[in-house]
Amino acid sequence: MEYMKEAIKQAKKAEAIDEVPIGAVIVKDSKIIARGYNRRETKHNALLHAEIIAIDKACRKLGGWRLPGCEIYVTLEPCPMCMGAIISARIEKLYFGAYDEKSGAAGSVCDLSCALPHKVETTGGVMKEDCTKLLSDFFKKLRAQKSGFGKRGEKNEDK
Amino acid sequence: MEYMKEAIKQAKKAEAIDEVPIGAVIVKDSKIIARGYNRRETKHNALLHAEIIAIDKACRKLGGWRLPGCEIYVTLEPCPMCMGAIISARIEKLYFGAYDEKSGAAGSVCDLSCALPHKVETTGGVMKEDCTKLLSDFFKKLRAQKSGFGKRGEKNEDK
Numbered sequence A, B: 001m002e003y004m005k006e007a008i009k010q011a012k013k014a015e016a017i018d019e020v021p022i023g024a025v026i027v028k029d030s031k032i033i034a035r036g037y038n039r040r041e042t043k044h045n046a047l048l049h050a051e052i053i054a055i056d057k058a059c060r061k062l063g064g065w066r067l068p069g070c071e072i073y074v075t076l077e078p079c080p081m082c083m084g085a086i087i088s089a090r091i092e093k094l095y096f097g098a099y100d101e102k103s104g105a106a107g108s109v110c111d112l113s114c115a116l117p118h119k120v121e122t123t124g125g126v127m128k129e130d131c132t133k134l135l136s137d138f139f140k141k142l143r144a145q146k147s148g149f150g151k152r153g154e155k156n157e158d159k
Helices: A002-016 A050-062 A080-088 A128-147 B002-016 B050-062 B080-088 B128-147
Strands: A023-028 A031-037 A070-076 A093-098 A121-123 B023-028 B031-037 B070-076 B093-098 B121-123
Touching (some): A002 A031, A002 A070, A002 A128, A023 A050, A031 A050, A050 A080, A070 A128, B002 B023, B002 B031, B002 B050, B002 B070, B031 B050, B050 B070, B093 B128
Parallel strands (some): A070 A093, A093 A121
Antiparallel strands (some): A023 A031, A023 A070
């Protein structure tokens, strides 16, 4: 719970800069070693999902491409790129909050953790209500803005 | 052929620094706009596959997270992370050389291009012999080194 709360805190940082609110933290030996939040729009870069940013930081911190003994907590079920990165970095456990029926690659659309030699022990639905609400409130607000003030481009829901 | 040849040139740059020889280029309007080669070991970072490096550069160059009208040429079938990144960046076409029976995500182990709303038009086996030979020669040399000189760690084949 503690780590998912921190991931939610990260997601709120994304929300504060008008990004889809998704946050991630990486934990090793009961300590948070890396944090990340979605910056795809702000940085104009398809790679900058919360998980990728956190994995990049964790690799730099631990000084290797493998992240043994690490767990990742993400507010939303990872997309294929992020699930692939979790596997690529040999992260051992994944905990995610909200399910992503559109592009979740930990079971919702496909289950990458089954397809490859490295298995990631996955637990979905951690603090699911909080994580789901964070996203639904964001998109609700976005739709209201679109119909009213039109502050953001219409492609922002295209996560 | 011309673009795959450039991807092979990139792969050779990886080989020159003792990385698994994998290279990628991104093409838009018949021009190469980004290049990348595998640097996972050298940079100690799970994310630094050839495709990710090229996508990162292309996003910076075009100034957006979407890469419309772009094609990517890779010497090896992308892993799930890279295939996910190709989808995430909305790259339109993928051409790859060698097939990866162990972790290829464009058909060999799984086919991510089918699972998600964005479809990537994929052509495998482009200059397949050259791309496959590049890898098999590398691993042959590595095995000889291991049994003879033991210059590299035994986990390097773990692409």
